[in-house]
Amino acid sequence: MVVRVIVAVAIAVVIAMVGFKTLKAVGGGATPTARPEEPEDVAELAVFFVCRECGTELQVTRLGEAQVPRHCGEKMEVVRRPVPGDPTLN
Numbered sequence: 203m204v205v206r207v208i209v210a211v212a213i214a215v216v217i218a219m220v221g222f223k224t225l226k227a228v229g230g231g232a233t234p235t236a237r238p239e240e241p242e243d244v245a246e247l248a249v250f251f252v253c254r255e256c257g258t259e260l261q262v263t264r265l266g267e268a269q270v271p272r273h274c275g276e277k278m279e280v281v282r283r284p285v286p287g288d289p290t291l292n
Contacts, residue, residue, distance in 0.1 A: 241266040248285045251278035 245263040252259050255274035270277045 239266065246285065248283045250281045250283065252281045253278050 241264040243263065244265045245261075247262075249262040249265075250259050251262065251271055251273075253273040253276070255276055258273050258278075260271065260278070270280065272278065
């Protein structure tokens with residue numbers, strides 16, 4: 203009877219160790235990731251995210267890691283519009 207208890211505890215410990223290592227691997231572990239780039243101001247570029255389903259528009263004023271947002275379940279489209287007073291428009 204004592205041997206069965208010892209074997210059961212040993213098996214439980216092995217299963218727990220494998221489980222924790224698997225969770226650590228899936229979760230990325232405790233290792234720090236690379237620092238993200240500093241966001242830059244891009245308000246003067248007149249860049250917008252536009253939802254083609256409903257027409258919602260978001261103006262991009264600071265750009266960090268580029269990820270196109272979703273609205274109405276679809277990815278928004280990136281649109282660059284002319285800036286009023288831009289000398290390159292002539």
